[in-house]
Amino acid sequence: xxxxxxxxxxxxxxxxxxxxxxxxxxxxxxxxxxxxxxxxxxxxxxxxxxxxxxxxxxxxxxxxxxxxxxxxxxxxxxxxxxxxxxxxxxxxxxxxxxxxxxxxxxxxxxxxxxxxxxxxxxxxxxxxxxxxxxxxxxxxxxxxxxxxxxxxxxxxxxxxxxxxxxxxxxxxxxxxxxxxxxxxxxxxxxxxxxxxxxxxxxxxxxxxxxxxxxxxxxxxxxxxxxxxxxxxxxxxxxxxxxxxxxxxxxxxxxxxxxxxxxxxxxxxxxxxxxxxxxxxxxxxxxxxxxxxxxxxxxxxxxxxxxxxxxxxxxxxxxxxxxxxxxxxxxxxxxxxxxxxxxxxxxxxxxxxxxxxxxxxxxxxxxxxxxxxxxxxxxxxxxxxxxxxxxxxxxxxxxxxxxxxxxxxxxxxxxxxxxxxxxxxxxxxxxxxxxxxxxx
Amino acid sequence: xxxxxxxxxxxxxxxxxxxxxxxxxxxxxxxxxxxxxxxxxxxxxxxxxxxxxxxxxxxxxxxxxxxxxxxxxxxxxxxxxxxxxxxxxxxxxxxxxxxxxxxxxxxxxxxxxxxxxxxxxxxxxxxxxxxxxxxxxxxxxxxxxxxxxxxxxxxxxxxxxxxxxxxxxxxxxxxxxxxxxxxxxxxxxxxxxxxxxxxxxxxxxxxxxxxxxxxxxxxxxxxxxxxxxxxxxxxxxxxxxxxxxxxxxxxxxxxxxxxxxxxxxxxxxxxxxxxxxxxxxxxxxxxxxxxxxxxxxxxxxxxxxxxxxxxxxxxxxxxxxxxxxxxxxxxxxxxxxxxxxxxxxxxxxxxxxx
Numbered sequence: 046x047x048x049x050x051x052x053x054x055x056x057x058x059x060x061x062x063x064x065x066x067x068x069x070x071x072x073x074x075x076x077x078x079x080x081x082x083x084x085x086x087x088x089x090x091x092x093x094x095x096x097x098x099x100x101x102x103x104x105x106x107x108x109x110x111x112x113x114x115x116x117x118x119x120x121x122x123x124x125x126x127x128x129x130x131x132x133x134x135x136x137x138x139x140x141x142x143x144x145x146x147x148x149x150x151x152x153x154x155x156x157x158x159x160x161x162x163x164x165x166x167x168x169x170x171x172x173x174x175x176x177x178x179x180x181x182x183x184x185x186x187x188x189x190x191x192x193x194x195x196x197x198x199x200x201x202x203x204x205x206x207x208x209x210x211x212x213x214x215x216x217x218x219x220x221x222x223x224x225x226x227x228x229x230x231x232x233x234x235x236x237x238x239x240x241x242x243x244x245x246x247x248x249x250x251x252x253x254x255x256x257x258x259x260x261x262x263x264x265x266x267x268x269x270x271x272x273x274x275x276x277x278x279x280x281x282x283x284x285x286x287x288x289x290x291x292x293x294x295x296x297x298x299x300x301x302x303x304x305x306x307x308x309x310x311x312x313x314x315x316x317x318x319x320x321x322x323x324x325x326x327x328x329x330x331x332x333x334x335x336x337x338x339x340x341x342x343x344x345x346x347x348x349x350x351x352x353x354x355x356x357x358x359x360x361x362x363x364x365x366x367x368x369x370x371x372x373x374x375x376x377x378x379x380x381x382x383x384x385x386x387x388x389x390x391x392x393x394x395x396x397x398x399x400x401x402x403x404x405x406x407x408x409x410x411x412x413x414x415x416x417x418x419x420x421x422x423x424x425x426x427x428x429x430x431x432x433x434x435x436x437x438x439x440x441x442x443x444x445x446x447x448x449x450x451x452x453x454x455x456x457x458x459x460x461x462x463x464x465x466x467x468x469x470x471x472x473x474x475x476x477x478x479x480x481x482x483x484x
Numbered sequence: 485x486x487x488x489x490x491x492x493x494x495x496x497x498x499x500x501x502x503x504x505x506x507x508x509x510x511x512x513x514x515x516x517x518x519x520x521x522x523x524x525x526x527x528x529x530x531x532x533x534x535x536x537x538x539x540x541x542x543x544x545x546x547x548x549x550x551x552x553x554x555x556x557x558x559x560x561x562x563x564x565x566x567x568x569x570x571x572x573x574x575x576x577x578x579x580x581x582x583x584x585x586x587x588x589x590x591x592x593x594x595x596x597x598x599x600x601x602x603x604x605x606x607x608x609x610x611x612x613x614x615x616x617x618x619x620x621x622x623x624x625x626x627x628x629x630x631x632x633x634x635x636x637x638x639x640x641x642x643x644x645x646x647x648x649x650x651x652x653x654x655x656x657x658x659x660x661x662x663x664x665x666x667x668x669x670x671x672x673x674x675x676x677x678x679x680x681x682x683x684x685x686x687x688x689x690x691x692x693x694x695x696x697x698x699x700x701x702x703x704x705x706x707x708x709x710x711x712x713x714x715x716x717x718x719x720x721x722x723x724x725x726x727x728x729x730x731x732x733x734x735x736x737x738x739x740x741x742x743x744x745x746x747x748x749x750x751x752x753x754x755x756x757x758x759x760x761x762x763x764x765x766x767x768x769x770x771x772x773x774x775x776x777x778x779x780x781x782x783x784x785x786x787x788x789x790x791x792x793x794x795x796x797x798x799x800x801x802x803x804x805x806x807x808x809x810x811x812x813x814x815x816x817x818x819x820x821x822x823x824x825x826x827x828x829x830x831x832x833x834x835x836x837x838x
Contacts, residue, residue: 367489372494
């Protein structure tokens, strides 16, 4: 079987063996749950509960703040203790609903749908919207928005992203193994909504068991399972489309410009659960691993569970820890505290011992060209970073800083260990700020 | 929680390949050729190697100190410059001239531009060319390989006198015999003078006279291929460099074999291997993009041959590399690939369907 790929990219150490074979186990929700009102790209949700209110599992506690926004649901039953800012994954306090879990696990009545094939696409989309589903690969873009392309952009292909190219993470891998049918059903629902004829599931070659599981689940359907080269960032939306369909999404454009929508396999499962079982997005699979984790694994975690609770369960000695990352090592966010809660986009929790954390001392650029060989967007990261250093943001813009998706391939390769992504990110925010100012 | 966690921007993973590890790997790739030159020429080669390297390291440290910059000796770039410079120099060169070469390489060509990564010209090449122009006589006094060499090969190591006759160097007159290099001979006397030379084997193994590093083609090639396999360099510059040299030599030889030597002779003599694999591939002073590397390599090859065949110097590698160094910014400007998402989508679609 042919193996598909894109140009550029890198081969980081994958380190998935510790958790790839560990089945997903449920983690009991703790006494106190902290649910951020913004777990997605777009407008934050508005709290619709107050201190003292009783809430049930699956009840809406935050209403969407606009079209590009989603509702937030309680993941436990109990009493609202506060609606207040708490430390979030971005290092600053964000508005959260704090709920005291009464451990009764009393849920609202989930509205089941026996046969979704008979329901209109708009109804299906409303159900997805109401379930608060966002892209679960980490980007957390509201799914119903992605499923609402303008009329002049017909979608012919839906690609499910099962690449899971981030090192260490195995959550998607386990979902594909354990919920193959649900993932496929989710893809079929998405295809129906978009009226897309072709459905493709792309999986990196290092997950042969997932490939066969998905192939089995796809029997009797038109859905194709394709193998992808083991390369980072194979799961980048534009790279995945390039690999699978040999189509380049135009610069500044979206996959729908080439008639494609990409969804993560975890998102497809969430779509299916929302449509068929009526269950909103209140829990997700999280890979917990790293050198400081005594008992690594893949866990079904209630949204709002503080990271510290998860780490306690996995017997992590935070005194020995040097670095705590939410997400993968390539694009995840380092935390200074284990206080932030698990949110809809938290695909992994990585903890490394201090001895395994390299504190880098950048040297001058030697123009070796490794960054541009690695860049999947064919940019020259070293140049953009240099312009960023000199605050020449217009030049950084002219060098296509805004095309950077911050995958981190360049910085991973840089022999001078220059924090290229950090510098480019700064340039990007300055460029965007200047553009907003101009209007 | 009292524990301080380390917070940094993503990515949190690194390939492990650092500037220092790259420099030391290149240095390791040069060790066989350098060792062979010591074996071939004995002490005169060893002193040049040691002198340039030590001087380069000293000047690098001094520059760091004077500029108030962190000490950059650990990255190995100064030592590497020293070794490469030594390999372009004739064995037995007076130590103070080695020192001047190291000064020009490290201080003039590198530090004044801002140190590692900032120099437009290859430091070792700049040093060598400066010495060649400033001290033409000692720089073209080529020792005949002698001493230990003949013991191992069990036959006299060969060299050529000014008339192109094969001369043997006895162990008795260690550093007395000097002779023109094959290229020098070619330049002065034409192809007839070198026609009788058994080019392939002796040149490849390196039983000829010349600078430290232009003697053993096979060890330099091995070092270059080692760098290729370790993905330190790509094939584009060395291959286009050597291809251009070979092509021009082959064409001119075909037109006038009396006057011009053949492709193999030009590839195996002088500094083509050293230049193509180790000097033109210097990251800092070579283009960043694939197409640019091909243009750069070919340009080096063409200029080398132009100088060899029609200019005043018998050897042109170092001039060629420096001249092409000057073209790097403009090459980069014109060879930058199109970013992702600007390709002709229709053409790609057709290719995908075909």
